[in-house]
Amino acid sequence: YWSSLTLRPGAKGLSTDVCVPISRLAGCVTETEADIAEMGLIAPIVGHAGDGNFHVLVLMDVDSPQEIALAEKFVARLNMRAIAMEGTCTGEHGIGQGKVGFLRHELGHGVEVMRTIKQALDPLNIMNPGKILPRA
Known part of the structure; x- marks a missing residue:
């Protein structure tokens, strides 16, 4: 978390995670990376691939309503993607x-x-x- 914040000084991190069957993990991460690029976000991904769970830290300016809306849109897409892949919108955090x-x-x-x-x-x-x- 702390090292990721250095990628965008002054930004705050919105942490989220999803979990998918291992057979879908690579596809879910690839599609998520495409969303990050398309939306112009800085959002590192880390995970524990053995259980299909991965985390994304969306770095954003919390004083910007546009960035908050974009982060919420990203998280919604990620959640729905995981559910569509027979996973869960949350891994270990509930x-x-x-x-x-x-x-x-x-x-x-x-x-x-x-x-x-x-x-x-x-x-x-x-x-x-x-x-x-x-x-x-």
């Missing part, structure tokens, strides 16, 4: 607030199963209310 919008794309009706389990374990909705599962 679904967080930044990727919750992709949960239904990835799991479909499985989200309702998760909601049912959450309701059973937390009927008062006091554990991270609204954090991962969007309100019904």
Whole structure:
């Protein structure tokens, strides 16, 4: 992370990751590199290829609405690419607030199963209310 920031002094890094079946890893990385080039981003890629998980650090000016929008567009394309390749929009970091919008794309009706389990374990909705599962 810290060494990547030197590629664009003053920029902040938006870290993201996806995970795909190993047989799709090379194609996913290649398509992601093409997106980076096409969008004119500085976004190093690192990964642990043994499990199909790789990370991208998008370096951007967080005071620029245009750069924020471009980074969000890039991450959305990356997430949807991984899901289309029978992978997941997140590897080891789990679904967080930044990727919750992709949960239904990835799991479909499985989200309702998760909601049912959450309701059973937390009927008062006091554990991270609204954090991962969007309100019904």
